[in-house]
Structure formats: C-alpha cells, structure tokens
Amino acid sequence: MRTGRVILVGAGPGDPDLLTLRGARALGCANLVLYDALLDPSLLALCPEAQRFFVGKRAGRPAIAQSTIHAIMVRAATRGLTVVRLKAGDPFVLGRGGEEALVCEAAGIPCEIIPGISSAMAGAAALGIPVGHRGVAPGGPVFSAVPEAHYQAVLASLTPGAITVVMMMALGGRASIAAFLDRAGWPEDLPAAVVVGATTPGQWSWTGTLAGLGGAVVPEDRRELPGLVVLGPVVSLAETLLRAMPERDVVGAGLQPYRSQENMQ
Amino acid sequence: MRTGRVILVGAGPGDPDLLTLRGARALGCANLVLYDALLDPSLLALCPEAQRFFVGKRAGRPAIAQSTIHAIMVRAATRGLTVVRLKAGDPFVLGRGGEEALVCEAAGIPCEIIPGISSAMAGAAALGIPVGHRGVAPGGPVFSAVPEAHYQAVLASLTPGAITVVMMMALGGRASIAAFLDRAGWPEDLPAAVVVGATTPGQWSWTGTLAGLGGAVVPEDRRELPGLVVLGPVVSLAETLLRAMPERDVVGAGLQPYRSQENMQ
DSSP states (O other): OOOOEEEEEEOBSSOGGGSBHHHHHHHHTOSEEEEOTTOOGGGGGGOTTSEEEEOOOOTTSOOOOHHHHHHHHHHHHHTTOEEEEEESBOTTTTSOHHHHHHHHHHHTOOEEEEOOOOHHHHHHHTTTOOSSOTTTSTTOSOEEEEEGGGHHHHHTTSOTTTSEEEEETOSTTHHHHHHHHHHTTOOTTSEEEEEESTTSTTOEEEEEEHHHHTTOOOOGGGTTSOEEEEESGGGGGHHHHHHHSOSSOSSOOOOOOOOOSOOOO | OOOOEEEEEEOBSSOGGGSBHHHHHHHHTOSEEEEOTTOOGGGGGGOTTSEEEEOSOOTTSOOOOHHHHHHHHHHHHHTTOEEEEEESBOTTTTSOHHHHHHHHHHHTOOEEEEOOOOHHHHHHHTTTOOSSOTTTSTTOSOEEEEEGGGHHHHHTTSOTTTSEEEEETOSTTHHHHHHHHHHTTOOTTSEEEEEESTTSTTOEEEEEEHHHHTTOOOOGGGTTSOEEEEESGGGGGHHHHHHHSOSSOSSOOOOOOOOOSOOOO
C-alpha cells in the first residue's frame, strides 16, 4: 500500500479569500482535513469530498491533545490518505507546524508545508497600518512578531519607537504590556493600536497612544477573537490610509472549489 | 465618469501558486497591471485582458522612478480603470505599499490592500525552518524581519539566540552581518542559514553556523535573486524537516485564471 502524505496548510489571518491558490488546491485533493478553531467555515467548501474533523480548541471544552492530532494524522497517512492539516495563520509562525512536521518525519511520511499569511502583517494592514514604511520608523522598516507571553524579553531591549512592534495573541495582556512599557520608559504618546478578528466580518479596532492602551475596551462579544497589539509611529498612518480603503470589497468575494489539472503526484 | 480604483496585491515569496485567492481575483478584474521585478511571469496569465506594464528594477538599467509609478497609477484610476499594483512579497512589509496608498488617498482614489506571504516566513519554511517552534527558541516563538541596512540597531540589543532572526534583503551583507555579530559576542556555533530565490525553481540554500556565514558562497548565477539570512536555534531543525519535505510538489502545480462570480463593485 502506498504511503499517504500530510500537507500543513496555513489558512491566513481570517478572510478565507486570503488562502493561497496552493492551499486551495491542497484542500481540493485531501481525503481527510483536520481543522483548527478560528477558521471560516466556507473554507470547508473547498474540500467537499474529504472527511473533516474539527481538532481546535473551544472555550469551555476540553481541547483535543496535540498528541491525539499527531496520532490521527500519522494513522491516516500511513493508510495512504492525503491529510490536510488546516491551521489559522501560518503553520510555522505560531502554529505548532514544526512539531507536526517532525512527527511526520519520524513516521516516514512526506510532509509539505504551504505557508499562510500571518496576521502579524495582515492584521495591521487591515487597519491601514504598513508595518514597514520608509522614513516613519527611524530604524527603518522593521518589525517583530511577539507573542504576548514572551514580549518582555524582546521589548525590554528595544529602543522605544525605533521599530514597529506587532504582538500576536496579545489581547488579554494589553494592560500589562502597557504598564510594563510605561515602567520601561516608553513614551506615553507612542501610537498604539488594537485589532481583533482582523480581516473577518467581526473585525474591531482601536487606535490611540500607549497611554490609552491599557484602558482600551474591547466589546464583550469580540473578546474570544484573536487580537493583535501594534506599537510604533506607523500606527499614525492608519487614520489617513483608512480613508482610501473602501469599506466594501472592491474585488468581490466568494470562494469556489479550486481544482488543479494535475492533483496527484 | 466613475473613478477607478487601485488594488495593491502582494504576490508572495516567489512561487506564483502562493498568491492568494483574492489576489488572483483582483488580477482577473484588472484593466491595468503595474508589476515589479522578481515575479513569476505565469502570474500574468491571471490577467489576460489587462494592459501590463513592467515597472520594476533591472540590474544595469535605469529604474522607473517611484513618482512615475504614482503618476501612472493615479492617472489610470482617475480615468476609471481598475489598476492592480502587483508586488513581490507583501505590499506593507518592505514593498513601499504605504507610500502608494497615501498617494491614492491624496488623489481621492479608493485603494484596497491585498496582503501577500512575506518571504520572512515562507523563505525559512522552504528550508524546513519553523521561525517559531515551542521549546527551541528560549525566548519563545518570536522573530524579527530585519532588512539588512537596519540590522545593527536591532541585533545589537537582542540576547543572542533568544529569538529567531530573519533578515530580508541580506544576501550581500552576510559577511558584514557575521562580523558585526562576532564583535557583539554572539556564539560562533549559533545555527545560521542563507536562502536565495526561496520557493522558486532557482532556490539555493546553505546551512551552517554563524562562524561560517561570512564565507558562505552563493553560486554566481543566483546572486541577483533575493536572499534571506536566518539565525537561531530553529535553523538546526532544517536537516530533519527537509527529510520529510517532498522534493516534488505533492499538490501539483499550474495556475488557472480565477474569476469571481461578482467582480465588480
């Protein structure tokens, strides 16, 4: 029996239309799709013939253990199936894709990585914030994607405002981040933004300064959505750039199954 | 006469199949496409009915001035055309998309931003390097995308090896980066990688340690391709993960024009 394969697919920041062509094609040739939370359900329309299992975390319910996901993945691929592991964002940024690829390697299963757009860039862009912008960030167009749990080690060493800082999974920690930066001497008028559910219909955002960041109140019904904090002079461009960005999609929307002409190895 | 619009589209890291569905749809409804260097020509098959102008930089020839690109873009959109500005990577990372969006705003032209996959993530992934990997980078899954010209201000302040560092446009500067880090006391056995032309047929890579980075010799015929330098403990995962990654595409390849059902505003 032929060994199957695992394809780790990054679904992007939220808008299902920000999936890659290659990711769509992978879904089109999947036999089994293991999908995470926070994904738009319309993505599953791209794999109408595949079996689909939700393996994500939902508030208030026990999560499926990572080791269980590994076991399902390996067992199915060993039986010859094409398994797509569909993840929010990019599999290799904060998505534990490295762990899953290592499990495949140990089991002798081919594993392809199809990157996705990280919300670190696209979440800021959805607010009209270019993370890199010539002449605005004095240190040049530079940014860091910092999960909130680890921000102190990085932020403590940076020159305030010299680079654009994007903090992922930072919604709950915004008050402690603000307090930490205040103690570290960051200027209280440094432009700051919060965006929740970026690139989805539930997108909500706040812009202000570091002084107001701790007190920014996210509406109750958005607090389960993934949140970003963006700090840096580029945030001040949002007000102008949002004026040019149309509220309605100019390109239209709607996913169609995307099939490749040659979808087998 | 109806005002047109400008759509800034990120084409991704090199593989045309890593364009987003939304980016493909934007190309499908463009009247005029202004495209940069380093893009796969097959992307233009997605806009068969559009006028297409190359506005990129080619070695040895005078580049079109940024202000000229602005003028063409504004003039065409003012005449009612849908203009797609097709850029390598992501428009808002190092792509000067912020400048182009500001020009649109000033001219009263709607401007949509469609993000693309940045080579900062996908270039490392193409080598089997997860930029974020639990337990390997002691400071957590953190990374910085640092254009080489500005690396000193950022690198000088970081704890060596605590975060994954991805330097974009850093091919030419690898010897001076290595020398700088050596003087700054970074360990000479820190895993390091160079990747050139990531996700394209011309992809070439080198992995080793910081001690060898300055001497890594890129083949002469690849030196015009965009290059990344990756530093950090996660680089050591590449050898194992590459064993699992198939050399041949498992999903197949080949672009098809992608048309939306509703491609007009």
